[in-house]
Amino acid sequence: MTGPFANVWLIVALPLIGFLVQALLGGKVVQTLGPRFGRPAMGALAVLPIAAAFAVGLDLTIKLAQLPPESRTAVVTLFDWITLQSVNVPFELRVDTLSMTMVLIITGIGALIHLYATGYMAEERDYTRFFTYLNLFVAAMLVLVLGNNLVLTFIGWEGVGLCSYLLIGFWYKDVANSKAANKAFIVNRIGDWGFTLGIFGIVVLMAANKDSLGITDARWMSFDVILPYAKDLLAMYPGWATAVAVLLFIGAMGKSAQYPLAIWLPDAMAGPTPVSALIHAATMVTSGIYLLTRMSEWFLASPVAMAIVAGVGALTALIGAATAFGQTDIKKVLAFSTVSQLGYMFIGCGVGAFYAGMFHVLTHAFFKALLFLGSGAVIHAMAHNQDMRNYGNLQRYLPITFATMGIGWAAIAGIPFLFAGFWSKEAILGPAVNQTEAVMLGPLSVGQWAGWVGFLVAAMTACYMTRMMALTFGSGPERWRLLPAHSGHDDHHGHDAHGHDHGHDHHEAHADEHGYFMTDAELEAAHAAEPHEHHHELDAHHKPHEVPVTMWLPLAVLAVFSLGWVGALLYENSAWKLKYWLFPAAKKAAEHAHDGPVATWMLIALSFATSLGGIALGLWLYWRRLPDWEGWDLSKWNPLQKASQRQFGIDEVLGDGSVKAGAAVGSVTWAFDRWVVDGLVNLVGGLGRLFGGVVRKAQSGYVRGYALLMEIGVVAIVGYLLYQIVSAGGAR
């Protein structure tokens, strides 16, 4: 544990310490100091370790950049962990360009979101529980990206899954939140199934071939031992390469919400908004892309797997964008937008432009976190009402939020040159349509098609994001003034609302659901017991207010990073060019790079057309008013819009369908168990009892009977002995 990168352990340890502080001391501190001082104190203690970890990460990154590109990899072994006869799995962290990029994203944006959350969650009773989970999440995520072997990556992988589960169900008193948490957890299990099988596949391959490859290092589950041999190994076993790559990708699909495993992410918005920003937009959901980039050698060895990645990515991008049109919940729009953007990243990976995927991870982390935090500010200002139909003309009241979110919007819409999203989108779609890394599936060029779908999705993205901005901030009527008090819209599902700020009528309407945890009487008692936080409904007399500085400061910082200067990372001659930063070997190959059929100027023109066209359409449709076809009256909606709102039935088919199918399979197996298995068992048992009954009959209770049986036994035994000896012709 020496060398220039020795304090990499701090990056993981700091959030972990923060987690322990929050978990062990948090409640006491808040109790002692009172919520007024205790919460800010614990909030500061939650932000601090993340910010410190960011500082350490920055220091290490600078040190890393000073090394020659080929030697920018260091492994720091903290301690021996699993040591078996032929395999050694140490607890080792990998410092390289990829992991440090992820570390900076996680800790940087993580610190900002922690800061934001101190304001957003200020009224929350379980304040420290929230930061306990959040710090633990950051620690787990860092283990995921820093781990130098598959086992550590898997620990981080499961750790973030756990924290995601805990945070989605943070307001567990509302049963819908708990169900959303369960759904996320269960759907991720399917992905984990693939991931673990993929790991096993790699282990089997390595264990079988390490001798023939001449690997003497017992750490043959570590990346720095596996990856250099991946090419030779996979050339020998093309089938294995595809199988392992596809299995790993299934894992990535679960974590990174790709269809058909994307259905958990929209429901995950039940968690508090900072969680949505940090976990379900910026960091955890990108771990799939991280995994693919880390194992890029494996994927490059299998064209089939690459085609699958690109195809799934394109499909997801398309479905996500189409579904976003039908959402009225502002967070749901952003959720489907995230799904869609994650699809982009996988298109990038699938066409071989892994660096472009990572670049989009980076830019998306900024602008999507910005948008989520902005939506949180809006929700906060609107008394936890998330329905965009109840917004309108908020630009007057929330100028900072509007300005910063506007930058985020421009970034995701891909306004050329000035905003970050444009650059990363170009970086993905350019290689895709130009076929720089061929992905062919038979005669079909999946990569190219994925690229064209990407352009279509870009136009759709610009349009639905404009819709969101227009409905929220647009200059139409201030619809929240028209709301009757205690309005009961159909907005209760996936609500970012505290379990206790619903009207009582709400609970009665959902008595069956709440009955899971508390009866109505108990709920009422609970309400009486806790100081009631009064989120008064907005009406003509209550105006929305701009959020406090702890909340808009992160917005501003993120907005700066969503601007176009981030595109400098793509600049060919820059020392920081992300492609060569992540893949030093690509530098040599780049000299042979050739232009594809689609020239750069055509791409840029296409980007202009898609983004500006989409925005124009959106403004024309939505800026002035809320159209009737997506207004409060659902019966007036047009069919397409309705289908979009219902996620085109995907969620119903997959979610409810699998539940029902599972129930059907369950009842069949139960019937088999009940009638066939139990029947056999009962038959055997009945026979046994029958025999026992016969034996019992012999147990008369009379001594003479017992003595008789003994006598019979004696005669039998002695008789047998004598018979034996006589028939043997006397004793020898």
Next chain:
Amino acid sequence: MSYQPIPTIDWWAIAPVSIVMVTGIVALLIEMFRPNRNNNTIVAVSLVGLFLAGLSVVPQFSMPFGSSFGGMVVRDYLGLVLQLLLITVCFVAFLFSEPYLREKRIAFAEFYQLALWASAGGMIMVTTENLLMFFLGLEVLGIALYCLTGMCRQELRSEESAMKYFLLGAFGTAFVLMGIAYLYGPTGSLRIDAVSIAVASDQPHFVLMALFGFGLLLVGLCFKSALVPFHQWTPDVYQGAPTNVTAFMASTSKIAAIGALIRVLAAGAPLVSYWFPIMFWVAILSMVVGNFAALVQKDVKRTLGYSSVANGGYMLVAVLAHVQAPEKVSLASTLFFITGYGVMTMGAFAVVSLAARDGKEGTRFQDLHGLWHRAPFAAGCLILFVASLIGVPPTVGFFGKMFIFNDALAAGLLPLALVLAVTSVVSAYYYLGIIQAVFVQEEGAVKNESGRPQAGLNLAVLLCALAIFGISLGAENVLKFMAPAEDGRQPVAERTVAQR
């Protein structure tokens, strides 16, 4: 005039038996001097005496093995381990007996003296190679047990079972004595290996007589070990006797009888081809009848009685495997199983004894309902004892059965191994019935309110539970301890084989 050299007396060899005997006499004297007082002094003195007896066994493990007192007393691993076990069982029985006797209104302190002497008898049985000594131990054990069984005078059932036990016991003893006579006749020897002498004499009628005697001896031992078809007294006596006596008897009698059976069968090796099929079928019948008859019992003590028959069958399998292939199979797994059996039986009966209160005792399954509420600790430990009796891993019962199973396979006794495995599965049914009775309070069940467990009982139960844990966790080491063949001290069967 020639002087016979005075043989050196190996005091250690007889120390454990003597101490237990003397403790019994001291306990009797205390009772005589302090009649009508509580028994606490007697219990204390008895426990100390048993502890000292146990202490006197331990150093003998490192003393030279062999016989002394003209072959009357023998020191070997089998004897020492079983002696230690007998002492432990008696110790545990005394721990929980006093509260039970008070609840049951049994006003006699004689339980302690009789139990101590019975233990001494059992200890004699397992440490001798002389048939007369063996008979002496058998009778000391037997007669004490007859008295103990009938100790609850106000209960007709207790008296009835004592009478049955006595009559049938006398019947069985007659066979033993007759067997000894027939062995002595042709050989003039009272040594346990008289059979080999007869075989060595090469006189066919001698062999015939010896075989006849050997068969009768086996009958007597099968009776004492409660093996089918000489088992029928077992459920009646187990049910009728006071529960603490049942516990004591189930363990002590079984341990002593199986210990003696091991020696006798090992000594019968020269004629093994004649008697082996008999014991083979006795083992199978014991396992099958014991387990299946237990299925239909409604009384916990009767159930455990049949269970004892079945367990005797398991032990016999282990012994037969050893006799069949002494070079491959040591006695270790037999000893291991007996140890486990003693511990878990004591524990189970100790918990069942909680059903007694105010002079009455119901031992049907329904009388145990709600025991969980009254005595949570004891009832919780009952799960452990029952799990061990079933043979759930990783309890001592599991390891014991597994070792026996392996031994049977190693000795080529596949049918015995299979019967053991199958009947063990059957046994789970009635064992779980006990758990169900204790933990599942059925509606309308007779609720048994009192019967508070007392410190002594809890201690006894705790000791048994800890022993089960300890033996399970250190199964390998315990087994190694019980397999001493490595240091040149031959196990019983090998020694007799060597003589042949």
